Amino acid sequence: MCTSILYTAGDHYFGRNLDLEVSFGQEVVVTPRDYPFDFRKMPTLNHHYAIIGMALVKDNYPLYFDGANEEGLGMAGLNFAGLAHFSPVEDGKDNVSPFEFIPYVLGQCKDVAEAKKLLTNLNLVNINFSDQLQLSPLHWLIADRQGASIVVESTQSGLHVYDNPVGVLTNNPEFPSQMTNLANYQSVSPADPVNTLMPKKELKTYSRGLGSHMLPGGMDSESRFVKECFTLHNAPAGGSELENVTNYFHCLHAVEQQKGLDEVAPDTFEYTIYSDGINLATGTFYYTTYENNQINAVQMHNVDLDAKKLAQFPLVKEQVINNQN
Numbered sequence: 001m002c003t004s005i006l007y008t009a010g011d012h013y014f015g016r017n018l019d020l021e022v023s024f025g026q027e028v029v030v031t032p033r034d035y036p037f038d039f040r041k042m043p044t045l046n047h048h049y050a051i052i053g054m055a056l057v058k059d060n061y062p063l064y065f066d067g068a069n070e071e072g073l074g075m076a077g078l079n080f081a082g083l084a085h086f087s088p089v090e091d092g093k094d095n096v097s098p099f100e101f102i103p104y105v106l107g108q109c110k111d112v113a114e115a116k117k118l119l120t121n122l123n124l125v126n127i128n129f130s131d132q133l134q135l136s137p138l139h140w141l142i143a144d145r146q147g148a149s150i151v152v153e154s155t156q157s158g159l160h161v162y163d164n165p166v167g168v169l170t171n172n173p174e175f176p177s178q179m180t181n182l183a184n185y186q187s188v189s190p191a192d193p194v195n196t197l198m199p200k201k202e203l204k205t206y207s208r209g210l211g212s213h214m215l216p217g218g219m220d221s222e223s224r225f226v227k228e229c230f231t232l233h234n235a236p237a238g239g240s241e242l243e244n245v246t247n248y249f250h251c252l253h254a255v256e257q258q259k260g261l262d263e264v265a266p267d268t269f270e271y272t273i274y275s276d277g278i279n280l281a282t283g284t285f286y287y288t289t290y291e292n293n294q295i296n297a298v299q300m301h302n303v304d305l306d307a308k309k310l311a312q313f314p315l316v317k318e319q320v321i322n323n324q325n
């Protein structure tokens with residue numbers, strides 16, 4: 001399972017939890033403006049917006065899981081197993097494979113409005129990166145530094161681009177069903193509940209936080225969607241970058257998967273391998289890993305964005321304890 005969010009607190013912060021049982025060896029990768037992006041069915045992008053994000057570099061190709069460009073447009077791919085459908089190549093369409101989709105959009109668009117335009121003739125096609133790295137069944141959250149966000153889902157019924165008014169994406173079911181399900185939780189609140197059960201009878205509260213008693217807390221994607229909407233939309237805006245980044249990671253960690261709780265095969269558990277977030281206005285990319293919950297940062301503009309080579313930053317995975325005596 002995975003969760004991706006857009007947190008608004010003056011600036012906009014975008015990123016995700018990556019939940020899985022195996023790690024792919026991803027790292028923070030900056031693709032400079034003149035590093036050519038080859039596409040299987042589209043012309044090469046020789047010059048494009050620079051991109052920072054989490055990626056696996058394979059044969060010099062940055063396979064992005066999520067990231068953002070220098071204009072503050074962010075994009076993340078999340079599992080959409082059993083529902084994602086990618087089509088054969090079609091003449092006259094912009095045929096792009098899922099593994100190329102993040103560079104295709106982030107390389108060319110500066111905001112959600114431009115991304116929407118680029119997607120009008122898109123055909124997400126069933127071309128594998130290689131025999132070893134085959135198609136991933138993904139859907140995507142795209143968000144910009146003005147706070148707009150959309151979801152892209154390619155299913156049996158075609159390509160769908162939905163406005164996302166809540167800035168959250170998890171996994172199945174389809175995005176419109178996740179939005180419909182939210183209606184069931186409208187009464188969840190940070191405040192004490194009002195007794196509408198028996199208005200004429202007095203009911204004592206026995207605990208703080210009773211307004212959120214009905215909030216789902218499961219590892220499943222529907223529960224995480226609701227829990228994250230509640231957490232994110234009640235999160236305070238901080239007065240500084242430090243406070244905002246701290247709040248942002250609390251929002252993501254509210255739906256992180258701890259080891260041992262989500263069994264995907266006998267004795268195999270999915271867990272939150274990393275959580276990341278980028279300040280879309282400044283280009284600072286932050287992350288934590290399961291092993292190391294100190295926040296690490298890579299500033300995109302400290303890298304030469306006109307260089308010819310990828311800049312790669314291996315994840316710092318070792319926990320650092322601040323011993324006080």
Ligand SMILES: C[C@H](CCC(=O)NCCS(=O)(=O)O)[C@H]1CC[C@H]2[C@@H]3[C@H](O)C[C@@H]4C[C@H](O)CC[C@]4(C)[C@H]3C[C@H](O)[C@]12C
Pocket residue numbers: 001002018019020024056063064065077078079080081098099128129133134135136137171172270
């Ligand atoms: C599995 C990852 C999504 C995490 C997620 O949503 N987990 C939930 C699992 S589930 O619903 O509970 O089953 C996705 C996100 C990005 C994906 C990777 C990126 O798309 C980049 C390449 C693309 C290649 O085609 C396959 C390998 C790969 C390296 C992908 C492997 C895997 O599918 C990743 C890592």
